[in-house]
Amino acid sequence: MRLGGRLAAAIEIIEDIHTRHRPAADALKDWGLSHRFAGAGDRGAIGNIVYDALRRRRSAAWLFQSEASRALALGALLLEWGLDLADIDAALAKDGFSPPALSDEERRAVAENTLEQAPDPVRADCPDWCVPLIEDAFGADWVEETAALASRPPLDLRVNPLRASRERVLQEIERSGAGPTRIAPNGIRIPPILGSGRHPNVQAEPGFRKGWFEVQDEGSQLTAELAGATTAMQVLDYCAGAGGKTLSLSAAMENGGQLFAYDAERARLAPIFERLRRAECRNVQATARAGDLEPLAGRMDLVVVDAPCSGSGTWRRRPDAKWRLTGRQVEVRLSEQAAILQRASRFVKPGGRLAYITCSVFPEENQGQVRNFLEMNADFAAVNAAALWRDRFAEHVARSRATDPGLLLSPRLTGTDGFFFAMVQKAV
Numbered sequence: 001m002r003l004g005g006r007l008a009a010a011i012e013i014i015e016d017i018h019t020r021h022r023p024a025a026d027a028l029k030d031w032g033l034s035h036r037f038a039g040a041g042d043r044g045a046i047g048n049i050v051y052d053a054l055r056r057r058r059s060a061a062w063l064f065q066s067e068a069s070r071a072l073a074l075g076a077l078l079l080e081w082g083l084d085l086a087d088i089d090a091a092l093a094k095d096g097f098s099p100p101a102l103s104d105e106e107r108r109a110v111a112e113n114t115l116e117q118a119p120d121p122v123r124a125d126c127p128d129w130c131v132p133l134i135e136d137a138f139g140a141d142w143v144e145e146t147a148a149l150a151s152r153p154p155l156d157l158r159v160n161p162l163r164a165s166r167e168r169v170l171q172e173i174e175r176s177g178a179g180p181t182r183i184a185p186n187g188i189r190i191p192p193i194l195g196s197g198r199h200p201n202v203q204a205e206p207g208f209r210k211g212w213f214e215v216q217d218e219g220s221q222l223t224a225e226l227a228g229a230t231t232a233m234q235v236l237d238y239c240a241g242a243g244g245k246t247l248s249l250s251a252a253m254e255n256g257g258q259l260f261a262y263d264a265e266r267a268r269l270a271p272i273f274e275r276l277r278r279a280e281c282r283n284v285q286a287t288a289r290a291g292d293l294e295p296l297a298g299r300m301d302l303v304v305v306d307a308p309c310s311g312s313g314t315w316r317r318r319p320d321a322k323w324r325l326t327g328r329q330v331e332v333r334l335s336e337q338a339a340i341l342q343r344a345s346r347f348v349k350p351g352g353r354l355a356y357i358t359c360s361v362f363p364e365e366n367q368g369q370v371r372n373f374l375e376m377n378a379d380f381a382a383v384n385a386a387a388l389w390r391d392r393f394a395e396h397v398a399r400s401r402a403t404d405p406g407l408l409l410s411p412r413l414t415g416t417d418g419f420f421f422a423m424v425q426k427a428v
């Protein structure tokens with residue numbers, strides 16, 4: 001397929017996402033199944049147009065003064081693919097499968113509506129209702145910070161030090177353009193792809209099957225590092241999910257101590273068993289039965305709560321979620337988080353710590369939640385997260401944003417997904 005046909009496919013898929021309110025990944029998968037002639041390169045390029053259109057939806061709509069799927073897809077090419085109108089004209093003219101050529105009205109709209117004149121929420125590419133929340137998080141920088149959440153993400157890997165060194169993994173994937181991450185000690189980054197390119201399928205590498213590395217955003221790696229798990233500890237990962245942080249914690253514990261991985265949803269936890277086996281993590285017991293945790297009450301050195309959240313820090317990777325999210329869903333998350341924090345805190349021993357992590361940038365899910373917890377639990381006090389960061393990542397002190405309590409990571413500050421980290425300690 002050439003660019004014209006790929007553009008036509010992307011328009012069809014964006015239409016499907018909007019009219020049927022479906023996740024982008026599902027719409028792309030269905031399109032692939034019903035267009036089996038399209039190769040992997042075509043599907044990758046079409047996916048890039050769709051995801052770019054969703055990331056830059058308001059900017060694209062502003063340029064064309066239209067919310068139509070066609071405007072969003074064309075906007076993606078102008079805003080993210082480095083093409084101009086002449087490039088698009090040439091691509092459409094060459095390909096019989098192209099959508100109709102640009103109209104005079106479309107050309108006039110693009111000429112008249114530059115992004116410099118656009119209102120802040122348009123340049124930030126976020127829904128209006130989120131603006132007060134994001135402004136509260138980032139103050140005067142909120143437009144630039146939110147715009148960075150609308151950029152293409154890198155592909156980050158975490159090397160498993162139980163199985164391999166970073167140098168060894170870098171050698172294995174050297175053709176991918178990978179290099180060490182800037183901050184995380186075990187991280188590898190393959191930079192964001194350009195245009196129609198695709199990240200390599202790293203999970204097909206022999207090293208992946210041998211447990212040398214996992215796919216994990218650098219921000220997730222950093223929050224797991226900050227939790228400070230060490231060899232002899234008793235640790236509970238209370239919202240373990242598929243185990244991204246569990247694997248990091250197990251490696252930090254050098255397979256020593258005991259690590260309990262719990263998730264209330266059996267299906268979410270299911271992939272952890274294979275991942276633990278592959279990574280040769282031998283200090284982990286995983287369960288979805290809350291009753292199994294009872295003997296651990298009051299005995300944990302460290303409890304990690306990687307709470308369910310709005311996911312607003314991951315909008316680079318899941319831009320469709322940005323437009324589906326509602327204030328009501330955030331409210332539901334807020335009450336879940338408060339309940340989980342309370343329940344998980346029962347397992348902390350006197351003098352032990354609880355790390356609270358989200359992949360949200362909204363203060364009410366983050367420092368607001370921790371403040372409420374501290375108000376209701378006088379036997380806990382905040383640990384200085386900025387000092388923890390300084391101790392571990394001394395060369396990168398200026399990067400994270402201190403909150404009260406906790407700290408925030410973001411694409412613009414740390415080059416990672418948006419993550420919040422806070423630590424509280426129980427009185428002895």
Ligand SMILES: C[S@@+](CC[C@H](N)C(=O)[O-])C[C@H]1O[C@@H](n2cnc3c(N)ncnc32)[C@H](O)[C@@H]1O
Pocket residue numbers: 220238239240241242243244245246262263264265268306307308309336340
């Ligand atoms: C952000 S995800 C965890 C991601 C995981 N820690 C990782 O690094 O891959 C949040 C998890 O919390 C789980 N969860 C939701 N409600 C819960 C509850 N009441 N108790 C424990 N886990 C819960 C969800 O099933 C989900 O897997």
